[in-house]
Amino acid sequence: MKRKYALVAGGPKGELADLKAYKDENVRWIGIDRGVLFILEAGFTLHHAFGDFDSVTMEEKEKIERETTVSIYPAEKDATDTEIALNWVLEQTDVEEIYLFGATGGRLDHFFANVQLLINSIEKGIKITIIDSQNQITLFKPGTYKVVEQREWKYISFVPISEDVYDLTLTGFKYPLANEHIKIGSTLCISNEFAQDECTFSFTEGILMMIRSKD
Structure with a gap:
């Protein structure tokens, strides 16, 4: 069965779309660093989590590790946490469409890097949309x-x-x-x-x- 994958990064919460509007049994929720907490606050089941988790407290990190499989990476690396998570999703055999939340607002370098990820992934033939509270971005x-x-x-x-x-x-x-x-x-x-x-x-x-x- 083909599925939608929803990746939630740790962008400013004020820019975040209403995740509950995208609730669906066919969606697998993937947390990226602090974005994991946004998924848990929405009451969704985590499928996987990625990040260096330098933006969460020790107590929050322990909670995340109790909830799902966690792939922890060092803060100093050659790819962003979002790129690592997106590449993992693109390797899954059941992916039909990808939503990317928490990828806008805050630091502009992170935003432009996330748009670049859409360029890198367009050849896969899988629709990827960046969604925030005011915008939907697709290539x-x-x-x-x-x-x-x-x-x-x-x-x-x-x-x-x-x-x-x-x-x-x-x-x-x-x-x-x-x-x-x-x-x-x-x-x-x-x-x-x-x-x-x-x-x-x-x-x-x-x-x-x-x-x-x-x-």
């Missing part, structure tokens, strides 16, 4: 994709991550496009909106970031 390879309006997530933006995105076409949106060449650094496709319930976007070359946002 796409060339193709044609449908996106359904969710009234809570009013705004939708498209940002080139590669140097060029070719033939970007937006159909059904408030501001449509047809076969547009978008270069990195362009703000042309920021803050679009839905003009109908189901819209389509497509492009032929490059890597495109889609951001769905709410005020």
